[in-house]
Amino acid sequence: MNRYQKPAVFETLALSYVMGTLHGKARLRFEQLMDKHFYLRAVTQAYQQQVASLNTLLPEEAPPARVWDAISQELKLDAAKRETATSNKQRSWRDFLPWSLAVLSSVAASVMVALVINLNQPAAYVATLSSPAAKDKLALATVSRERMQIAVKVPDNALPVNNKDQVATLWCLHKDKNRPPLRIGTIDTSGEYFMAIDKAAWEDMATVSDIVISLEPADATQTPTRPSDNVVFSGALATL
Amino acid sequence: MDTLNELLVSSGRGNTQAFQQLYKTASPRLFAVCRRLLRDESLAEDVLQESFIKIWHSAAQFSSSRANAMTWMSTIVRNQAIDRLRSMRRDDVVLDTDDMDYETLDFASLQPQPDAVQQLDEDGKRLLECLECLKPEQRECLLQAYYYGQTHSELAAKLAKPLGTVKAWIRRGLDHLRECLG
Numbered sequence: 001m002n003r004y005q006k007p008a009v010f011e012t013l014a015l016s017y018v019m020g021t022l023h024g025k026a027r028l029r030f031e032q033l034m035d036k037h038f039y040l041r042a043v044t045q046a047y048q049q050q051v052a053s054l055n056t057l058l059p060e061e062a063p064p065a066r067v068w069d070a071i072s073q074e075l076k077l078d079a080a081k082r083e084t085a086t087s088n089k090q091r092s093w094r095d096f097l098p099w100s101l102a103v104l105s106s107v108a109a110s111v112m113v114a115l116v117i118n119l120n121q122p123a124a125y126v127a128t129l130s131s132p133a134a135k136d137k138l139a140l141a142t143v144s145r146e147r148m149q150i151a152v153k154v155p156d157n158a159l160p161v162n163n164k165d166q167v168a169t170l171w172c173l174h175k176d177k178n179r180p181p182l183r184i185g186t187i188d189t190s191g192e193y194f195m196a197i198d199k200a201a202w203e204d205m206a207t208v209s210d211i212v213i214s215l216e217p218a219d220a221t222q223t224p225t226r227p228s229d230n231v232v233f234s235g236a237l238a239t240l
Numbered sequence: 241m242d243t244l245n246e247l248l249v250s251s252g253r254g255n256t257q258a259f260q261q262l263y264k265t266a267s268p269r270l271f272a273v274c275r276r277l278l279r280d281e282s283l284a285e286d287v288l289q290e291s292f293i294k295i296w297h298s299a300a301q302f303s304s305s306r307a308n309a310m311t312w313m314s315t316i317v318r319n320q321a322i323d324r325l326r327s328m329r330r331d332d333v334v335l336d337t338d339d340m341d342y343e344t345l346d347f348a349s350l351q352p353q354p355d356a357v358q359q360l361d362e363d364g365k366r367l368l369e370c371l372e373c374l375k376p377e378q379r380e381c382l383l384q385a386y387y388y389g390q391t392h393s394e395l396a397a398k399l400a401k402p403l404g405t406v407k408a409w410i411r412r413g414l415d416h417l418r419e420c421l422g
Contacts, residue, residue, distance in 0.1 A: 011418055011422075012414055012415065012418055015414050015417060015418050015421075016410075016414055019382055019385055019386050019414065019417075020318070020322065020385045020386045020389055021381075021382065021385045021392075021410050021414065023326075023391050023392070024326065024329075024391075027322070027326070045307060047421070048307070048311055048314075048315050049307060049308075049311050049363060050363045050366070050367055050421055051367060051386070052310065052311040052314050052315075052363075053360050053361065053363055053364025053367050053368075054364075054367070054383075054386055054387070055269060055272075055273055055310070055314050056269075056360055056364060058269060058272040058273065058276065058387075059272060060268035060269050060271075060272055061268055061271050061272045061275060062267070062268045062271070063267050063268070063271040063284075063285060063288055064285065066285070067267070067271075067285050067288055067289050068260075068263055068267075070289050071263070071289050071292050071293060071296075072260075074289070074293055075293060075296055077256045077259070077260070123304065123305045124305050144305045145305055146303060146304065146305030147305065
């Protein structure tokens, strides 16, 4: 398994999987590994996002009507539609709006919100954090706009769990090196960290270049203002 | 694309009309993906049908923060088609590849039509730039594998080159592409 934790190996495998050049048992084996390992899924999803544009170049071809008929029959969609229509009659007045108008309003609202608030903003940021000491260990940090949350997952046994004198501390380093590092919080022995963020913190993520986990003295009289030299994981933050 | 995301999220909540609209909007592109990978219209229809049934059952798991709807659905469709190709190869089913129109890569020109460019996002433009940097034979192999699901052996036979040469083209092409996209 260690082989698959080396970025040069698993990134090439992920890209090969996405491009369709991984065949037969190798493809099946990679799918099984993806089921087990979050970082493989994350890298594969990132490549899928990048490569999916190739489908945009294909000229569209409308499938024959029988395909939808078969799907509708298999899923019993007509019955479900009738059931929905019946239950809708018992709902509040707002649900009596025609469906198309409701969807149109929803889409229009989303577009407006996207235009006003989220123009040119990514859906998430992700950083694959490598360890200078343990080359076969990778941690993953994600910042999700939908969840408004920073999440970090460190592999089991990758943090000095028995060392009571030190605490693993999460930092954001800014692209502008004149800005001081931002101390996010500490990671306990579970290796997992979640923190809710607000809109300002989300927007500030665009200015972050790297995510770092360092070991800091647990009994420090003052909260550290920058990571010590004892960096256990680090990696560049990229948009997803 | 926002509309597709909305429709897929609504489908995940059991909204059948949203699902029907999702199918109407997305199926022409996804059918084109199936037809090229499978090179057989009837098989392509089967796989599109299976894929949309899977999309309906899995739609609740879709998260617009992790992928956009078309990427998410394309992945399902491609995997269904590749699985079907794999089982056919295992069972030694011979594909009827007489329809040579489906063997070309003209549509994947690196100088796409203006309307296609308009639909490409930043990732897409970057990908085309990276593909342009590859050697023609590396690019040809990667695109043939992506669009037509061709194995190394099939590519070697099609291009009349030794298997080892084709494998090396693909490996180097993937390495260059990874470095460029990274």
